[in-house]
Amino acid sequence: MGFIRRCSTARGVGMRHKKRHRNFVANNLVGLRLLYRMFPGGILFYSVLQMLHGVSWVLQVMSVQYFFDGISGKEGAIPPLAIKILLLGAAYAFAQTMNGVANCYGQILNRKVTKETKKILFHTIDRKEAIAFEYAEELDQMNKAVRGSEGVFWVSTTILDILFFYVFYFAVMSWYLFSLAPLLGISTIIIFIPNVIARLLHMISFEHLENEAAPVRRKTDYYADCIVGKEYYKETRLWGCGKYFLDRYNRMLKKLNGLHFRMQIRKEKINFCINVLTVSAYGIIIGMLVYYVLTDAISVGAFAAVFAALREFYGFMDEVISERLAISIENMATVRNFFAFIEDNREEREQINLPERFEIRLDHVSFAYPQPETGERKYVLSDINLRIPWGQTVALVGENGSGKSTLCHIIAGLYSPTEGTVSYGEEQRGAGRIVKGISAVFQKFCRYSMSLGENIRISDLDGDKSEDRLRQICKDVGVAPEWVGGIDGMLGREFGGTEVSGGQWQRIAIARGIYRNNSLLILDEPTAAIDALEEKYLYEEFGKLSRNCTSIIVTHRLASAQIADRILVIKDGRILQDGSHDELIAVQGEYRAMYELQSQWYQ
Structure with a gap:
């Protein structure tokens, strides 16, 4: 028996990858499906932990109101003060415990997911024709896919965090505020809209940056290797060309830093606008609270609970927009490259x-x-x-x-x-x-x-x-x-x-x-x-x-x-x-x- 290999122009080799430009939510869903296939039980448990985490912070707010309302004596029969203090302490302890458990489990699951994404990445690279490694564009795609493989978990679980922790927390808190005074609940919802729009614009800009930065980053790494790499250092020292490679390294690093600086300036402008909006809204809501408590529209306990929760409320708002969502959006460009790379439907070559x-x-x-x-x-x-x-x-x-x-x-x-x-x-x-x-x-x-x-x-x-x-x-x-x-x-x-x-x-x-x-x-x-x-x-x-x-x-x-x-x-x-x-x-x-x-x- 024998076999023949015919001439072929390897599919995708040397050609520009046709990326599917999905939106943020669609890419998160793609990532979630991938994670669920890897660790179905782990993802479900992670979702439950996030929900319990959100419940813990809501219970904390309600326990504060219960405590102060009891002290003010407006609720009739008041249980012993010690019981109220214990309940308040238990609520705070539960919130902090769930915060630690959820974060710790997320780190553990991230390590497991990264291990699996690396396997998928290496398997995809192994399916490629050897000639693919002769194409600079293919090497750039691999470089971007390697970076993207490291952020799949945190980017893909953003939608879980938002749904089971942030949305749950903000929905319950908005309902709570709305039950106290409808205008309070409506105000918190309006604040989100411009913030989300600004982050979506930032995501588009960052994707363009990643596409520009990948070949520059690869050249920077190469020149660094020419200076200190084991394969090159003997000749580099012998010929005295370390300064030559250092100059090239510095030029590439300057170009790379310039790209990141340009993006950072744009990012900080967006953050400044968001912060101004957030602080203004914070001041307005505090003013509304003072007005409502002076007019007896809300109880002293409700005022204390909301006032104490405002820091966490806007802290979580800033966290979900400026950190969790922003970092996810920034890394979505690299993760999207990973998804596009592993979607290469080249068939397994026959062994x-x-x-x-x-x-x-x-x-x-x-x-x-x-x-x-x-x-x-x-x-x-x-x-x-x-x-x-x-x-x-x-x-x-x-x-x-x-x-x-x-x-x-x-x-x-x-x-x-x-x-x-x-x-x-x-x-x-x-x-x-x-x-x-x-x-x-x-x-x-x-x-x-x-x-x-x-x-x-x-x-x-x-x-x-x-x-x-x-x-x-x-x-x-x-x-x-x-x-x-x-x-x-x-x-x-x-x-x-x-x-x-x-x-x-x-x-x-x-x-x-x-x-x-x-x-x-x-x-x-x-x-x-x-x-x-x-x-x-x-x-x-x-x-x-x-x-x-x-x-x-x-x-x-x-x-x-x-x-x-x-x-x-x-x-x-x-x-x-x-x-x-x-x-x-x-x-x-x-x-x-x-x-x-x-x-x-x-x-």
């Missing part, structure tokens, strides 16, 4: 095994990397036609930038060809991502800050976990566990392990590639950091280890290419020559010219 003893076939394969600035296609591979029989070892040679690594990525199934087809075996199957049966060691291999054994086993977590096999592979490629104190020794200084040389890291990467159970092994410049003698030894061992699979080697050292059954010379994205070492050296051509040029250095 399949390679067939047994298959032939690799490329028919009219061309490939172009994205050129977002011009919108044009720049082909790095053009009309490649290739057959690789089962068990053959093929070496790819050629100048830098000729397309060798890209060809490996296509054969490995990481990239889909822009044009043409890639098939494995005779039978054709639908498009899918090859996961099992292919192993590779690329030029920029990973250096995991884990134990030596984990660094190697990670390529095949479901494979044979026997330590004997692991130690044999280490021996075959020249990896000595003694470098780090044994198989379980930690590699890399990041978490207190042992740092090894570049050549030793490269041997570990080769061991990782060989450890994976594979039918196709690709080595892209696997010995660049290893001296010539060690390279000769490694290739001899590699020849033995690759007898039962198809192998592809990319190398610039033509002496090493001689171990291959077949050599392909790649130039300008095309196969220029194809044959064994003896066949290619016997004719005037690119291979012979490169071989003779390299030979001069060894004479």
Whole structure:
């Protein structure tokens, strides 16, 4: 059995994401559905806590009126004062307890939700074509989605907080005020309208800011990494270019701060207007209270209760508008980006095994990397036609930038060809991502800050976990566990392990590639950091280890290419020559010219 991968322009890759511009409530409902699917019981319990929290503050106000009315003696039989004090204390204690419990549970649930949103985010990213990581716009979308994933809980539960705490509290309090004097209740409702309108305008402005800030923020982080990042700091110090990157970092940071400053000024103008309105309303209601108590329209207890509750009432009003709703609106832009990102309805790419003893076939394969600035296609591979029989070892040679690594990525199934087809075996199957049966060691291999054994086993977590096999592979490629104190020794200084040389890291990467159970092994410049003698030894061992699979080697050292059954010379994205070492050296051509040029250095 075999399968074929046809050319494809990955859906959504390099294209602008079409976001669904829902309103604030609609986005909250989307978030709530997501949260309910994650933790149905937790969300229901959170809602109950918020309602009890609102009830506790209303009981506090009523207990104050009950206390002062009892003292004033206007209600006839008065229970003992101690009982009234206990009831008042219990109401205050209940309010503070519910405040702490609701906030604490919210923090706990937020951590659980963030963990799940990260899983969803990583799963969505995993579904994307590898070529997506070559597009700046796709990276910006990922950056915004990562930020949005961290605020999903607090933004999405805003509507729960408003309904079960704030609306409940304000509705009961408004009814309470209305029962005392209708004008009091109506006044509190009118105050909300301009505040909500102002916040909606602020939300629209902040969304535009987030879209502008994402690429600037990513550049700022990149330049910071160039200055202090582990991958860059050696060259940065060696070339003395720290100031250069610092200047670029400062320019990007200044631009980013300018965007936030502009937004902050707009925000503070809105807040000032809201505060003026709130203070004016506060003064008017106090004046009304004084008038009503002087005219005996309300009792002294009611006056004391309302007067004491006004601070909490307007405190909650300011909290819901200037903090809870405002922060939610500000973060809605990033959360909306998260929703848009995970709504990518790209289907799961099929994970399949390679067939047994298959032939690799490329028919009219061309490939172009994205050129977002011009919108044009720049082909790095053009009309490649290739057959690789089962068990053959093929070496790819050629100048830098000729397309060798890209060809490996296509054969490995990481990239889909822009044009043409890639098939494995005779039978054709639908498009899918090859996961099992292919192993590779690329030029920029990973250096995991884990134990030596984990660094190697990670390529095949479901494979044979026997330590004997692991130690044999280490021996075959020249990896000595003694470098780090044994198989379980930690590699890399990041978490207190042992740092090894570049050549030793490269041997570990080769061991990782060989450890994976594979039918196709690709080595892209696997010995660049290893001296010539060690390279000769490694290739001899590699020849033995690759007898039962198809192998592809990319190398610039033509002496090493001689171990291959077949050599392909790649130039300008095309196969220029194809044959064994003896066949290619016997004719005037690119291979012979490169071989003779390299030979001069060894004479």
